[in-house]
Amino acid sequence: MSVLVISPGRDPEVWAKELRNQHPGMNVYVYPEDHEKEEVEFAVSWKHPRGIFKNYPNLKVIASMGAGVDHITSDPEIPEHIKITRVIDEDLSSDMSAFVLGLILDHMRNISLHHSSKKWEPKKYQRIRDVKVGILGMGVLGTAVAKSLQLNGFQVSGWANSTREQEEIKIYSGADQMEDLLRETSVLVNLLPLTPQTENILNKDLFQKLPKGAYVINVARGEHLNEHDLLEMIDSGHLSGASLDVFRKEPLPEEHPFWAHSKIQITPHIASITNPGSVVPQIIENYERMTEEEELMNVVERQKGY
The missing domain is CATH 3.40.50.720 (NAD(P)-binding Rossmann-like Domain)
Incomplete structure (x- = not known):
């Protein structure tokens, strides 16, 4: 079981480091490095390349790095069974x-x-x-x-x-x-x-x-x-x-x-910027809830878009 961090335009290494530090032993892949797509069940994402998630057959959850989720919900190729979560911080x-x-x-x-x-x-x-x-x-x-x-x-x-x-x-x-x-x-x-x-x-x-x-x-x-x-x-x-x-x-x-x-x-989109160290704990909690098949926090209603 692995986590994929995918954020073109943002530094994904900061997120990968926080995930590993706060959850020792977690296997974290950073896009676009080589990785086994079949292993990935959880993704942490911001403005991913359109259509990419359909290539992950075992993906269960996509966690937005921020409060906004339109960058995820606007992708029509994300399978319906995959849950999408947002950040509340x-x-x-x-x-x-x-x-x-x-x-x-x-x-x-x-x-x-x-x-x-x-x-x-x-x-x-x-x-x-x-x-x-x-x-x-x-x-x-x-x-x-x-x-x-x-x-x-x-x-x-x-x-x-x-x-x-x-x-x-x-x-x-x-x-x-x-x-x-x-x-x-x-x-x-x-x-x-x-x-x-x-x-x-x-x-x-x-x-x-x-x-x-x-x-x-x-x-x-x-x-x-x-x-x-x-x-x-x-x-x-x-x-x-x-x-x-x-x-x-x-x-x-x-x-x-x-x-x-x-x-x-x-102003250059600076109103409210996510601090990885502050929000990674809730992402990890959802990861653990996923592994235990428990209800996730902050799940987006796909039909509403938020």
């Missing part, structure tokens, strides 16, 4: 909460705007009590962000595809309540999972339902955003700007119009 939640808070404060106090203008021109700013934040996606990360913003004095509401119970935060649910959230939102934060239903959800139709001057933050996936629609709505004056941490193509090409736009702030 306090560090990821804390990092995302701090990042979103920083972006909102930067926007409402014009910090980056003053720096880039190179002029001594004080501008009117917003106060925390007057900023209404709407969060699309009330999963683990969305809920953590909402609670953090609320503790800092912001008015916060959330939207989820299905009904969620949350005493401290008002949550809208279902397509029929989406417009209710948008109508009262001055800063919109996207933390939705990427599924066929949520791809391109950040589009002109949605933006038009936000109040004039609203600000958009996307820290989920680049595929959520219709880039042309965002540019059009900012240039028309309906949106005041956007902070984008994720993109359809990463790194974002140098010639992309986002770079030159004064009202779009770009």
